[in-house]
Amino acid sequence: MSVLVLYAAIFSLINLLQNDDSTKEERPSKRVRSDVDIDPLMSAVLPDPSSFSDPKIWKGHQLESPLLLNHRPSTANGVPITLSHPIFARFQELCNSCEVNQGECDFVTSVMDPFKDEDNRREKFIEIVEQYFRRTCERTFFGKTHTDGCITMRKGLLWIPLAILEVKPELGIGSGCPYVQATAYYGRYIVDGLSEAHKKDHEQLWYSSCCPTFLIYLTGPYVGIAGASMLLGARVFCALKICLSELETYYENLKFISKNDNIPRQAAFPYIQEIDFNDVTVYFSYLKRIANKLLKFLMKLFGCQNISGGMDDGDYGICDLDSQMKKKGGDIMFM
Template sequence: MATLKEKLEQLEAAKHLLVAKHKEPDYLDIMDEISSPSKWAREWIKDSKQKNGRLFRNHRPANASDIPIQFYHRIFETFINLYRIAKYQRGNVNLYLNWHLSCPVHFQMKTIGQMLSDAGSSYFLINEIEIRPEEANIGCQSSRTGERRTDGSIYPKIGRDRVLLVNLEVKPEPGTNGDSYIQNSAYYKEFVIKSRKEKSEFYNKTCLPAFLINLDGPYLSISGAVSVPFMVWDRLTDIFPLDMVTYDHTKADYIARILLALKNSMDILRKYYTSVRESREISTEPLQDNRWFPCINKIDLEEGTATIKYKERHSIYRSLWIVEIQAKNMQEKGLVKYTQKYFKEAHDMCFKLGLAPKLWAINNLQQRWHIVFMEYLEEYQPLHTYDSELFFQTKNIVKNAMKLFHDSGYVHGDLRDENIMIKCENGKIDIKFVDFDWAGREGEAKYPESLNPTINWHPDAGWHKLIKKEHDHHLVDNIYLNIKPDKSSKKQRRLSEWMN
């Protein structure tokens, strides 16, 4: 029987195929074997559950991330908007302050569970559902996710199946038996696995959106979770200290606004699940034909608004989806990219030179994110996928193309083999450059903070430093050197080298 380590290695080799074709069983089976939630929280760093891949998109480590969670389900965008603009009565703040002042030195789960329950009838939570702290939930299935007892759950039954609206995880003090955010996300994992095993209609029709309340001593935060099919968790609020509000009413007002927004959002989320049950199909959310796609289904083009129909995820490691775009007098197969930065001018210039796919539109989203819609290079493959004979025939072609781009006054910054697309037809090689996130005019474009120090960048490359032509040459030359680095070159540069 294969060990867990062997299974993880098998998953790493096959995960791109599993996700691209939306086949999730191996993925969830492996998650089901990775320890209990409490053990997760204690041993996350000691025995990383991420291994060499990104099983869990929880920002631990930082590159284990995905697109913001509100792009998968609009309930999280609703929550963010509500707590920023919510109006509330002064009684909301008084209720919160009274609860805080009655807390013991340690913020016990019974206390916060009681606070949330008591608040239900008047301010914060849905009347028909109780939050049950751990002491009270023995034998009470409605307060469990999967088969685990929790510090409190809003876990109503809708039709024959249960849905998780919110889960509470409490640690008496920060650092006590692990991290509440990690353990809470593990409870969500248990809930997803249980939903799949029981063939829940909500598992089959939704991305199972849920809220997570994390409390480490006096430090409170709200997170969101979805399954797409790998699990994505995002903090939706700051981590705010409850022990400061006795003399800081500004913070008390802010927390009251968040709790009120959470109450209203959970009410909306419950109605969403109810509508799924009643209609037997997703009709109130723009999640398209598959529950694992982003919920943004419109894009503004020069010709007007177009509808996005997602077909499949292009890459498990990149925020790219193959789509069909339908608009008046237009139906195109394209590629949608979610990114925080994109330089349209450089992409357009490269397209004019015949060296990039056509760029149709860039739309702004929340939190300074953008959605980019471009031509899908269906007949092209990344440079590294070709055999060695054809691979080395591309060297001069790539270098000449790079020179054309440079001569137009631009630099790329990330000309690795995965961003150079090749098509070979009738003995003729054609290339396209992609991924213009960092590109820009020479003398203006700079490297971001997300520069990966494990990659063999030019020695002068670093955070916020200018991208230069010789840096692009360095990356392209390294593609063709095909020399395995020695042990010393595998060591990461010191963080200070990248920041200075």
């Protein structure tokens, strides 16, 4: 089983947020997955996140058939993150545009001080996170292990993580990579949920959504938001504060849908599911990825009643989102 970038909805920001050239083509690796892998079975036994953060451990799981498509190593990649959910394109936009104030600057400078151990650094960071975001950040159990901190929201009987926090005391001190460990906690959430008592509700959430979540990882004074480094400084936290509220609104308004064995789980595909054609909006469902093509998909059309030109509901087409990385709009070919 693999937790795709589509599920994590945060992992490939390490490329997108550190490169202003948003039109750069995403080149698939030699291990690009075929359509049979895009919605993997929820059957994997994931390692403990703290041990998984050790490169001696994670490389054994990640080299051939990655459990987590988190770009560790670089061949563990997937669909670009901004195509999995619009909240991440929004975050990227805000990182370049939002205006910061003294609060954001104080937030960033407060992590520069030394601390005697990881617990002290974590407690101080959680304190300023809670003050700045005005949200509770608690150590949350994912299965039998717990995070350094987690910002959650309630939807019905479910607790949903908006952000997961992992802390290491300083560079060179503390075992493993905090980024990899945070991705492993997310993997545990996708597989196990936060409560065994509400497993069925969690499965319905997973079927209805790509489950977007932000990762915050701190090593000494160096803060990352799923790959957005301190180079972005205070603006990153300003953007994250806005996006956490917008992400919470997304989950609040999310309508659960029941599993349909005749249609693949749409949340495992890019969120783009409509296109304007001759001034009419055409909708489509994804069926599968075209083998060895990272951003080409077979789709099925509906909502074609008002279109002239021979297109009907149920017709098939190929959606080519490779061009989305180079120009506005994707290419749609009808069959």
